[in-house]
Amino acid sequence: MRMLLAWCLLVLAALPAHSAESNMVLINGTVVAPDRVIANGWVAVENSKITAVSATKPVIAGARELITKDIIFPGFIDLHNHPFYAVFPRWTPPRVFANRYQWRGLAEYNTTIQTPEGKLVEKNFCDIDAYVELKALMGGTTSILGVFQPADAPRIEPCIAGLARNLDWASGFHGSPLGQERAVNVLGVKPFDQKLSEGAMAQFRTGNLDLAAVHLAEGQRNDPETKAEFAMFESLGLLGNKSAVIHGVALTEPEFGKMASAGTSFIWSPRSNVVLYGETADVAAALRQKVLVALAPDWSPTGSVNMLGEVGYARTVADHQFAGLISGKQLFEMATVIPARIAKIDDKVGSLKAGLYADLFLLRSDASDAYDALAKAKPQDITLTMVGGMPLYGSAAHLATLGLKEAEPVKVCGTDMAVNGPALGIGGLAGTAARLRKALAGEKATLAGLVECP
Numbered sequence: 001m002r003m004l005l006a007w008c009l010l011v012l013a014a015l016p017a018h019s020a021e022s023n024m025v026l027i028n029g030t031v032v033a034p035d036r037v038i039a040n041g042w043v044a045v046e047n048s049k050i051t052a053v054s055a056t057k058p059v060i061a062g063a064r065e066l067i068t069k070d071i072i073f074p075g076f077i078d079l080h081n082h083p084f085y086a087v088f089p090r091w092t093p094p095r096v097f098a099n100r101y102q103w104r105g106l107a108e109y110n111t112t113i114q115t116p117e118g119k120l121v122e123k124n125f126c127d128i129d130a131y132v133e134l135k136a137l138m139g140g141t142t143s144i145l146g147v148f149q150p151a152d153a154p155r156i157e158p159c160i161a162g163l164a165r166n167l168d169w170a171s172g173f174h175g176s177p178l179g180q181e182r183a184v185n186v187l188g189v190k191p192f193d194q195k196l197s198e199g200a201m202a203q204f205r206t207g208n209l210d211l212a213a214v215h216l217a218e219g220q221r222n223d224p225e226t227k228a229e230f231a232m233f234e235s236l237g238l239l240g241n242k243s244a245v246i247h248g249v250a251l252t253e254p255e256f257g258k259m260a261s262a263g264t265s266f267i268w269s270p271r272s273n274v275v276l277y278g279e280t281a282d283v284a285a286a287l288r289q290k291v292l293v294a295l296a297p298d299w300s301p302t303g304s305v306n307m308l309g310e311v312g313y314a315r316t317v318a319d320h321q322f323a324g325l326i327s328g329k330q331l332f333e334m335a336t337v338i339p340a341r342i343a344k345i346d347d348k349v350g351s352l353k354a355g356l357y358a359d360l361f362l363l364r365s366d367a368s369d370a371y372d373a374l375a376k377a378k379p380q381d382i383t384l385t386m387v388g389g390m391p392l393y394g395s396a397a398h399l400a401t402l403g404l405k406e407a408e409p410v411k412v413c414g415t416d417m418a419v420n421g422p423a424l425g426i427g428g429l430a431g432t433a434a435r436l437r438k439a440l441a442g443e444k445a446t447l448a449g450l451v452e453c454p
């Protein structure tokens with residue numbers, strides 16, 4: 001709602017009274033459409049939706065024109081994140097671990113991250129939400145899962161709506177009130193994690209959902225505790241076409257085969273796996289078994305800061321460990337249309353197609369190979385991120401062309417960029433960051449930067 005209000009106010013402020021139809025934009029650039037890349041193509045946006053994707057300029061009277069040399073991508077769909085931890089700086093673990101239960105029990109981790117996070121969420125929910133969703137948007141993410149599911153939340157804060165779509169809180173796909181979402185994050189299959197995800201599991205058992213993304217087999221491939229989890233996943237009734245396995249580092253080819261037969265998908269998070277366990281999942285086996293594989297960063301303390309970073313990281317891992325297995329286009333799809341299919345929202349987002357929501361981002365780069373450019377992109381290369389037709393982040397020039405008069409400047413790796421300040425809340429980014437710095441200082445912690453520069 002806050003986002004909607006902010007945008008309405010901005011549109012009203014920016015436009016002459018007679019031109020309500022001017023919330024229409026023609027974006028020109030290299031268009032990464034589902035079936036082809038269109039050099040010098042066009043994406044037409046009318047209000048919240050894409051109305052045309054074409055090689056020739058669509059005719060829409062009164063539309064603004066954003067003429068660029070940039071590459072236009074559909075926004076990333078991030079199905080594995082714990083966004084609220086993104087206010088904390090990167091954590092360098094003291095060693096690699098056999099499994100997730102080892103580091104989650106470390107005093108160092110609990111003192112510096114876990115305990116402060118719990119306290120901050122209680123007191124500073126809206127500021128954390130705004131800051132971490134901006135971080136996601138700056139990396140091209142337009143939909144994200146994992147804040148925590150409404151059924152397990154003490155309350156739903158209305159400020160969750162706006163900025164990136166929260167697929168477990170406020171996607172914008174199911175109208176109001178909030179909390180009608182059809183995707184949940186399950187923290188694990190052991191009793192302790194089942195307790196933390198009671199509401200999500202209850203919703204799963206009712207069948208009234210499209211996706212339960214379940215943490216599973218997160219540890220080293222030969223760790224007995226990690227290997228034992230697939231059987232627990234099966235015994236909980238989670239193997240089926242409404243679930244996806246997150247991590248799955250210890251999964252074997254026959255287990256991926258069972259997932260393929262059941263219609264269970266897979267969400268790969270290589271950076272966090274390599275940092276914590278020294279190895280990642282056998283994606284080659286998953287792909288051989290024809291499991292749908294999506295890519296997502298897990299969280300910023302040990303994974304990539306955002307989806308753009310994880311695409312770059314996955315490119316490197318694929319080239320070294322699975323040479324020739326994953327093409328640039330495939331990697332792009334693992335971050336966009338495949339997670340949209342897994343969450344059963346591919347009729348709404350995940351591609352640049354007429355009829356879908358205008359969730360997209362622009363990348364300033366060599367457009368001769370759009371997929372290669374995506375894997376090599378740096379944070380400052382993203383020149384616009386838009387959700388439902390609303391510009392939220394980008395270059396000041398692009399935001400001005402789109403009629404955003406209250407763009408707030410921000411430096412990104414030495415480059416001048418801007419954010420839609422009013423969409424973040426009171427005081428925009430500066431106000432949000434100041435309140436968070438103060439709150440974090442009270443927990444002897446510092447606020448993480450918005451991006452990590454190469």
Ligand SMILES: [Zn+2]
Nearest residue numbers: 081082215298
């Ligand atoms: Zn996770």
